[in-house]
Amino acid sequence: MLIYRGAEAEIIMDTYLGRKVIKKRRIPKGYRIPELDKRLRLQRTKEEAKLMVEARRGGVPVPIIYDVNLKEFTIVMEYVDGERVKELIPKLTERERKEICTMIGKNIARLHNANIVHGDLTTSNMILKNGKVYFIDFGLGEFSFEIERRGVDLHLLMEAFSSAHPEYPDLFNYVMEGYQSIYKGNAREIEKKIEEIIKRGRYMK
Amino acid sequence: MIALGIEGTAHTIGVGIVEDLNDKCRVLANVIKMYKPAEGGIHPRDAANHHATHLPHLVTKAIESAKIDEREIDVIAFSKGPGMGPCLRTAATAARTLALYLEKPLVGVNHCVAHLEIGRGTTGCEDPVLLYVSGGNTQIIAFAKGKYRVFGETLDIGIGNCLDKLGRYLNLPFPSGPIIEKLAKRGKKYLDLPYTIKGMDVAFSGLLTSAQKYYEKGERIEDICYSVQETAFSALTEVTERAMAHVGKEEVLLGGGVASNERLREMIKKMAEERGAKFFVPEKSLCIDNGAMIAWTGLLMYRCGITTKVEDSFIDQRFRTDDVIVKWRE
Numbered sequence: 453m454l455i456y457r458g459a460e461a462e463i464i465m466d467t468y469l470g471r472k473v474i475k476k477r478r479i480p481k482g483y484r485i486p487e488l489d490k491r492l493r494l495q496r497t498k499e500e501a502k503l504m505v506e507a508r509r510g511g512v513p514v515p516i517i518y519d520v521n522l523k524e525f526t527i528v529m530e531y532v533d534g535e536r537v538k539e540l541i542p543k544l545t546e547r548e549r550k551e552i553c554t555m556i557g558k559n560i561a562r563l564h565n566a567n568i569v570h571g572d573l574t575t576s577n578m579i580l581k582n583g584k585v586y587f588i589d590f591g592l593g594e595f596s597f598e599i600e601r602r603g604v605d606l607h608l609l610m611e612a613f614s615s616a617h618p619e620y621p622d623l624f625n626y627v628m629e630g631y632q633s634i635y636k637g638n639a640r641e642i643e644k645k646i647e648e649i650i651k652r653g654r655y656m657k
Numbered sequence: 658m659i660a661l662g663i664e665g666t667a668h669t670i671g672v673g674i675v676e677d678l679n680d681k682c683r684v685l686a687n688v689i690k691m692y693k694p695a696e697g698g699i700h701p702r703d704a705a706n707h708h709a710t711h712l713p714h715l716v717t718k719a720i721e722s723a724k725i726d727e728r729e730i731d732v733i734a735f736s737k738g739p740g741m742g743p744c745l746r747t748a749a750t751a752a753r754t755l756a757l758y759l760e761k762p763l764v765g766v767n768h769c770v771a772h773l774e775i776g777r778g779t780t781g782c783e784d785p786v787l788l789y790v791s792g793g794n795t796q797i798i799a800f801a802k803g804k805y806r807v808f809g810e811t812l813d814i815g816i817g818n819c820l821d822k823l824g825r826y827l828n829l830p831f832p833s834g835p836i837i838e839k840l841a842k843r844g845k846k847y848l849d850l851p852y853t854i855k856g857m858d859v860a861f862s863g864l865l866t867s868a869q870k871y872y873e874k875g876e877r878i879e880d881i882c883y884s885v886q887e888t889a890f891s892a893l894t895e896v897t898e899r900a901m902a903h904v905g906k907e908e909v910l911l912g913g914g915v916a917s918n919e920r921l922r923e924m925i926k927k928m929a930e931e932r933g934a935k936f937f938v939p940e941k942s943l944c945i946d947n948g949a950m951i952a953w954t955g956l957l958m959y960r961c962g963i964t965t966k967v968e969d970s971f972i973d974q975r976f977r978t979d980d981v982i983v984k985w986r987e
Contacts, residue, residue, distance in 0.1 A: 459898045459901075459902045460899075481895070481931070482927045482931055483891065483894050483925075483931075484887070484894075488888065491849070492852065572856060592854075592855070
């Protein structure tokens with residue numbers, strides 16, 4: 453059953469060896485020439501599966517991968533039956549929000565410690581289940597050692613908070629608290645980078 | 658109501674006259690003159706001199722071809738920014754002079770917003786996601802929470818700038834876009850090029866460097882142009898689609914000089930079809946930088962009571978799209 457059709461992939465609810473699973477299928481795009489279309493779908497499917505495996509190894513809750521099919525450009529993964537953080541945020545008390553955001557910050561630090569950047573950190577891509585925040589959709593992720601990429605990763609979440617949850621201005625501060633407690637590099641360096649990125653916005657005064 | 662608009666943000670100086678007819682834009686006149694550097698890119702001072710030389714004649718020509726009396730003009734609009742300082746100042750000076758001479762109100766207009774408004778005014782789209790592609794600007798703009806907001810943009814150079822730089826490297830004249838388009842039609846072999854997308858943003862400098870390397874290796878120019886277009890335009894189409902999915906809009910509008918490219922139009926159209934959305938593109942003379950879009954946006958602003966006093970009519974080289982209060986869409 454198709455449950456979501458994004459810009460590049462279909463998310464299908466399916467069963468696999470008796471389990472409820474999510475199948476992510478990268479769909480062909482008619483506007484791209486086939487050579488480029490196949491190259492992108494292949495690269496992205498492979499990369500996403502690798503990132504998810506490595507993220508899990510780094511201690512970040514992500515769906516378990518059951519199968520990767522490079523001919524059909526699909527990834528079959530665990531169905532995380534929880535609540536999306538986006539819808540959850542307004543329902544919580546400030547203390548609970550702080551707790552969740554600290555967890556998110558810790559998760560991001562674990563990703564960065566494993567040299568992974570997620571590339572699309574928004575509250576739509578986070579699910580709370582059994583007291584753990586799962587990260588999903590590594591479709592824009594990449595392996596990187598760069599401070600720049602890590603800064604961009606966090607900056608994106610900061611922007612996502614301000615557009616999706618403008619009524620709670622402290623969310624990002626809580627995230628950074630959690631981040632600092634786990635990040636193995638110099639967290640101050642990352643904070644400086646975020647400030648730099650904010651100033652870099654086009655036509656920013 | 659009739660508005661006269663002066664555009665002068667970069668290489669083009671333009672004067673347009675428009676009239677509102679049942680809330681749609683009727684273009685009465687739209688004349689432009691484009692500065693072409695003898696070599697290299699735009700020299701801001703040379704461009705401004707060019708604009709100053711041609712402006713008086715363009716104003717006269719616009720009023721003549723609109724077949725109106727200059728006293729019928731209700732408001733004078735000018736491109737306040739973003740753009741190159743000397744060019745902006747030249748256009749603004751002319752607009753102030755006209756406003757004082759004709760004793761008409763003055764309105765400063767955001768150039769990027771004007772590219773979107775002219776699409777809404779002339780193509781029948783109502784609430785589009787705009788892919789604005791020109792030399793200096795590559796942005797994805799849509800209306801959200803009372804303002805036009807930039808959802809995606811280039812992280813380094815504009816797509817038009819990328820094509821012009823490639824053109825210079827391949828010894829093609831400026832502007833190179835149309836020539837690259839022709840050459841690309843004869844391309845057969847796709848050469849792998851970097852495809853850089855970060856969320857809803859794009860980047861083209863890596864692609865440009867790789868394309869130059871292919872040229873040094875002796876690949877056919879036609880194949881290079883073909884591969885650059887296919888790769889860069891696919892990336893633009895993809896981020897536009899992402900933005901549409903993100904903001905939940907069903908219309909896509911193309912604007913800017915690069916919107917003249919048929920292959921880009923074809924891709925955006927195809928993308929729109931596949932997701933059941935509608936595709937719009939203004940006629941070519943309204944896609945490129947022009948005075949009519951400034952006049953039309955100025956008219957919309959003036960109609961809801963916005964004017965700029967002559968003493969406050971500064972230009973703003975870094976005028977942000979989301980700094981504009983969009984009163985006319987409230």
